[in-house]
Amino acid sequence: MTSMTDRKNAAISRGVGMTTQIYADRAENSEIWDKEGNRYIDFSSGIAVVNTGHRHPRVIEAVKAQLDRFTHTCAQVVPYESYVHLAERLNAITPGDFAKKTMFVTTGAEAVENAVKIARAATGRSAVIAFSGAFHGRTFMGMALTGKVVPYKVGFGAMPGDVFHVPFPIELHGVNVEQALAALKKLFAADVDPARVAAIILEPVQGEGGFYPAPAALMRALRDICDQHGILLIADEVQTGFARTGKMFAMEHYDVVPDLITMAKSLAGGFPLAAVTGRAEIMDGPAPGGLGGTYGGNPLGIAAAHAVLDVIEDEKLCDRAEQLGGRLKQRLAAIREQVPEIVDIRGPGFMNAVEFNDVTTNLPSADFANRVRLKALEKGLILLTCGVHGNVIRFLAPITIQDEIFAEALDILEAAMIEVRN
Numbered sequence: 064m065t066s067m068t069d070r071k072n073a074a075i076s077r078g079v080g081m082t083t084q085i086y087a088d089r090a091e092n093s094e095i096w097d098k099e100g101n102r103y104i105d106f107s108s109g110i111a112v113v114n115t116g117h118r119h120p121r122v123i124e125a126v127k128a129q130l131d132r133f134t135h136t137c138a139q140v141v142p143y144e145s146y147v148h149l150a151e152r153l154n155a156i157t158p159g160d161f162a163k164k165t166m167f168v169t170t171g172a173e174a175v176e177n178a179v180k181i182a183r184a185a186t187g188r189s190a191v192i193a194f195s196g197a198f199h200g201r202t203f204m205g206m207a208l209t210g211k212v213v214p215y216k217v218g219f220g221a222m223p224g225d226v227f228h229v230p231f232p233i234e235l236h237g238v239n240v241e242q243a244l245a246a247l248k249k250l251f252a253a254d255v256d257p258a259r260v261a262a263i264i265l266e267p268v269q270g271e272g273g274f275y276p277a278p279a280a281l282m283r284a285l286r287d288i289c290d291q292h293g294i295l296l297i298a299d300e301v302q303t304g305f306a307r308t309g310k311m312f313a314m315e316h317y318d319v320v321p322d323l324i325t326m327a328k329s330l331a332g333g334f335p336l337a338a339v340t341g342r343a344e345i346m347d348g349p350a351p352g353g354l355g356g357t358y359g360g361n362p363l364g365i366a367a368a369h370a371v372l373d374v375i376e377d378e379k380l381c382d383r384a385e386q387l388g389g390r391l392k393q394r395l396a397a398i399r400e401q402v403p404e405i406v407d408i409r410g411p412g413f414m415n416a417v418e419f420n421d422v423t424t425n426l427p428s429a430d431f432a433n434r435v436r437l438k439a440l441e442k443g444l445i446l447l448t449c450g451v452h453g454n455v456i457r458f459l460a461p462i463t464i465q466d467e468i469f470a471e472a473l474d475i476l477e478a479a480m481i482e483v484r485n
């Protein structure tokens with residue numbers, strides 16, 4: 064009989080990488096079962112999408128109720144109250160004590176594309192600055208903004224113009240805030256007049272790039288530079304949003320407010336929905352009809368998102384993220400005594416990561432990270448790697464994970480790391 068892997072290889076473009084060959088049959092909160100009945104603890108949450116757990120009963124209930132009413136009208140043709148109400152809620156809860164507006168799309172990459180369109184329309188400028196190691200999606204502008212070539216840009220030809228990158232400060236890798244800001248200054252002197260720059264975009268905590276939080280000093284300096292030159296600051300909160308970092312939005316950890324915020328992933332607990340929220344006058348930059356999309360703000364996603372916001376509040380998931388992250392980091396610190404490959408444990412709230420170097424060369428060890436991932440998978444724990452060197456394991460369990468399952472996962476993690484080490 065042909066295996067699922069063979070069928071997958073024959074039917075699906077190899078361009079779509081798949082990190083496991085577990086074929087999901089059903090999932091509940093922090094657990095996934097495959098067709099054969101094997102059970103896995105999910106520390107990936109579909110890449111930070113189900114912060115509220117797989118099939119949260121309130122999300123399922125909201126979507127079922129919506130299914131029984133209508134599933135699609137296209138909000139640009141026949142709008143619905145829930146769509147406007149969700150925009151009102153996002154305008155109210157996103158950082159910034161000023162009038163805001165929102166627009167809905169379907170994916171994170173689309174949110175990024177639209178944030179750039181809005182920034183360009185509002186400023187009348189075209190250049191955009193992003194950071195090395197950043198990930199902003201796989202569409203053309205998302206790809207151009209992404210600060211990593213392999214695998215995201217390979218073979219895809221010329222990138223859209225007027226996109227520039229500066230180094231992201233990571234002290235562990237020898238780049239500090241002063242050096243990053245000096246590179247930005249040099250960019251303004253050598254490559255692009257700041258008066259031509261529409262926006263600077265960054266993730267408050269780099270996601271795919273390795274779970275590196277942006278230092279507060281960087282964020283403050285960027286805000287000042289943006290204000291000085293009339294540049295907009297875009298926070299890409301696609302991965303950091305919705306309680307993951309211990310706050311509803313990671314930008315709440317800073318004393319700086321962005322002009323635009325992109326969000327997706329956990330916004331709708333597993334249903335495709337993304338949004339851009341920002342200063343009302345900037346959001347109104349594009350002319351009517353310039354923004355939108357057939358499925359943007361689909362009623363099922365909107366219904367799910369209302370339930371997600373309620374769950375985050377009612378179940379105090381920001382506090383829970385802090386507690387779980389604290390326990391995870393404490394356990395990793397204990398494991399580190401037996402695993403000298405661990406060079407860093409980090410991340411706000413429950414957006415945590417562990418980074419590995421080879422003990423002899425002291426160079427990043429993607430091999431060690433990958434072996435830990437595979438060993439954990441063998442033991443029933445799904446982990447994800449990340450980082451420009453691939454030597455980071457990121458932890459993205461649902462914030463609703465049950466205590467006993469979390470404890471079980473930590474035991475598996477410890478056993479996997481120690482077995483790989485020995």
Ligand SMILES: Cc1ncc(COP(=O)(O)O)c(C=O)c1O
Pocket residue numbers: 110170171172173175198199200201266270271299300301302327328
């Ligand atoms: C920060 C960030 N921006 C944008 C994206 C792209 O989102 P999507 O895969 O939904 O297009 C991602 C996805 O991982 C992301 O982490």
